[in-house]
Amino acid sequence: MPTNEAKGRHLAVVLAADVAGYSRLMSEDEEATLSLLTKYQEIIAGLVAEHRGRVFNMAGDGVMVEFASAVQAVRCAVAIQRALGRRNIDLPERRRMMFRIGINLGDVIARGGDLFGDGVNIAARLQTLDEPGDICISASVHDQIVGKLSFACECLGEKTLKNIARPVRAYRVRSSMEPPVPITELQSGSLALPDKPSIAVMPFVNMSGDAEQDYFADGLTEDLITALAKFRWFFVIARNSSFTYKNRAATVQQIGSELGVRYVLEGSTRKSSDRVRVTAQLVEAETGHHVWAERYDRDLAELFALQDEIVDRVAGAIEPEMLRMETLRVRRKAPDNLTAWELIFRGMWHFYQFTPAEHRCARELFRKAIVAAPDIAEGYTWLGRCNAGTLFFRWSENPAGDMAEGWQAALRAAQLAETDPYAHYAVGIMSVVMGRLHRAMEAAQRSIDLSPSFALGYMLLGMSRLFLGRAGQAIEPFQRGLRLSPHDPLAFLWLHFLAFAHFLTGEYEESLQPALNAAAKRPDLPSTHCALVCCLVELGRQREAEQAAAEMQRNSSEGQEELGEFVSRFVNPEQREQIRTSLRKAGWQGNW
Template sequence: MDSSHAYRYTAAMSEKTQRRLAAIVSADVVGYSRLMGVDETGTLAAMRAHRAELWNPKIEQYGGRVVGTAGDSLLIEYASAVAAVESSVAVQRGMVERNADLPDERRMLLRIGVNIGEVVIDGDDIFGDCVNVAARLQAIADIGGMSISGNIHEQVGGKLDVVFSDDGEYQVKNIDRPVHVWRWSPTAQVTADGTAASDQPPPLPDKPSIAVLPFDNMSGDPEQEFFADGMAEDIITGLSRFGSLLVIARNSSFSFKGQSIDVTAVAEALGVRYVLEGSVRKGGERIRVTGQLIDAETGNHIWAERYDRNLEDIFAVQDEVTEAIIAATVPEIDQTERERARRKPPDKLDAWDLYQRGLASFFQPENVTLIEAIEFFDRATEIDPGFALAWARAAWARTHNLLNVKTDDRERLLREAREKARMAMRLDPNDPICVLAQGDMMMHTGEHDLGIAKLQEAVALNPNSAEIHYVLAKALDIAGRQEATIEAVERAIQLSPRDAAISRLYATRAMANFHLGRYEAAVAGARQAMHGSNPTPWSSVCYAMALFRLGEEDQAKEAMKDVYANLPQFSLSFARETLSHFAQGTSNNVLETLRRMGVTE
């Protein structure tokens, strides 16, 4: 390229692509998809009205330029930090007024993030880290509020009648240095020291907390009010059986009955992280119950479902739907809590976070993750020696690991499991998970009758826990009661059909069918377990044994290759040791089959 061409090329590029300092506002409508799903036409009309009557006028008033819109989001460029913040505050305060008389399901709420820095201008578009950080700030902003970077805060400090609360440093994806974040809410009050009081909600409890709001009666039939209230009350009772949850009492949550409410405000008032709300609608001999679970910290709807039933027996319907909602809600909360703990920096983990990380490792089948689970649970008990659930899980993780370790480790793990299970029971003898840990430990020491009795006690304490039914199923299989094993597995699957440990349920049922001589069912069930999430090596063992019993010796030999690949120490002596606490008839059936298959000592 000659110099004249190079000059013309550079000049053209400089006209098109520029860099400049700018304050960037990223705004997003919270729950836009939900609003569109409820009323697409009304939502689009409301969006147009808000833009024409509030957003665009405020943007123009403070000299902003709309760079991009994507349905429910806005990206705006301002010449100064002060203009960007003033405009954003005006918009959010205006939205408070516009939403004041609207029902909760029609309110349009914004999150806003503001940052300042160098941006790349390419035509009408802008790019750069500054834009990316603004988007991240928007994602962590309070609903109806605003998050700003430390750079913005430095430039607007003392220039505006707006009070921000210090939210500390956040690590932002793809940005090397942490970003200092400040928050603002339109409802903030200034305290004596000049900080924002209501920006900081009441401290949340360490464990997840939930409020079940009164279900709305959408039928226009006053008699259905009793059904709706009874549904919410039964859910409160059922959720209260889970020791891992703090459930707000009925009298507190029902104080919002009949009110047009903002879920986030309710959560803040009650000091909870999660809110469960729903409705009941009767039409003829049919009834529809809806439920939705909301993470009030983020505004995300993490679960929603509807249940359509015939009203042949209204009390049976109430029991069935209540059970289904509880069974769906708890795993969603558990998963959200694990994700929350996973995102925390290692040096910021408290006992609850360590407990959640332990659970995440526990529900993986590999030996290494079970060792990680033990370490996390033990660290949780070191930080909080009164944390009964952590002691219980520490015991249970050890008995679980007995399937995968050598003789000397087995004796140590069993001794430690006994000590930790006893500590859990000493701290909280009425918690079903503590009772479960005690019963599970007894099964591994050969005390089958006592262990099953303990696990049945745990079921009585919390009949809605799929996890407890699963452990009972395993215990019944150990004791040689395979028909009862299958019943307990079916109950667990009914309670939690999308359970993270569903493969273990399939494997337990498959092994029970194997012992009952139902080899076709065992093959089908083991295959189902192997192809699910988090399969255990014993699924492949069951699969191979059932194939062998059906005369498919070549296929059985191929299946054993998977066993050795995932459990290299597998042998006849390993199986004998692993099954040493099983009923003699059950263990002999497995050992004889493996011997005939050619598995060596």
């Protein structure tokens, strides 16, 4: 008969995480340290659950987790270090809370929900070999992930661990992301593939013979992009860049090269009455090889199940294990009220026309969607985004009312859909408009936690940091967002924010190219010319700076007021004065 201890034995992957320098942090500020530890432990717990792990001990500043898969354990560790590292950037260096992580695969004893034995102890000892923010794994884990994960591993050799009888071969896993792609490379027309499976979803073609049905094909496309972007280890091109290929002849090889992706998803829709036909095909961009193709004839009521089926086929074709592990996370509840979704799809179409009249039309449709289905988050999300855009572009006829409505809608969206990055983006972009920049930054962080391919989340994070006076920390998120949406029609926003970030950091040469591009794309916006004038002045190109300042004056009848409002968003008075000083050097006569 096996003993009780033998019955409790099993193989497990154990992750041990511990805060580096925790005693020093506590001695300097106990309350702030405990508050930050609690927040970081919540983030860790969420990522553990997403990767199918189980926290079995969380004592003090340590976290112990059990996984059934070494691949998932390492993925989780990398996700933890990236999420916490992104947040630590916004803290003073001495207040940053950095974890060391060790991972081991070994025999453990289970007792009362806890785990014991050398399998656990080795994981705990491995993390002591780390530098803060690093991940150290045993050879038993390394053997399981070779050929399955793309993270670089460095062999540390045989290590003698405290109270462990035999030496353990250890490896350091590199958790840092790929360096951001420079602007010049983004504009080269040919982008390198990222370090994880990459895909672009082309706008589905409306085959209904009725241009009025374009909204349906566009809405289905955007929903598929949103669902695929929730797969943490996919790189998914953002909606705005994908839609630059609408009604444009381009080969899949050209699309793959211009967007820097391995796969392209194409398709079409034909909607009539209560029936819909959808075709979809996944193509390997470099070779043009069709990985799979399918035609679906369904009742309209089955649309959301159909979307899930297409997403499953894409994920399963690209990386089957990812499908098994993450598919439940990207699911959403099918609505009972299809009228609301019809209204939302129509509203999205009007929203993306980006004119005051179309935004007003979109807003009315989103309001009707909320009335039709008050428990669906998307109606509130889009209403919040719509009002934020109306306020940001100065199209509002009732700023106070639009602000109150947009804020309440965004909050309701996040309440109804806590795991939807777009809901948190709505909260964040409304927070920017309202000057609540710390709230905006937290919403941006949460949206990226949920979807690392969420381009809008990176733009929001960059904007929040820029306006808070952290220009140097704003550069990277702008660059990462632009890589996810390299052909975005709204790139002028990203580019002129990036230009200001370089300018305020003293990197005038780096500021020039994005400033030139932004001003060329939107010469009617005073803020795009402002960035250009500032960097030209500091580069000593006085005549060009004066010409740009004069053009800024000519192109906007409300330039003084609009530019003053924009510059007032920078909370650091020294940075506001830095911008004013450069403008005055170029002959700008603003009185704000």
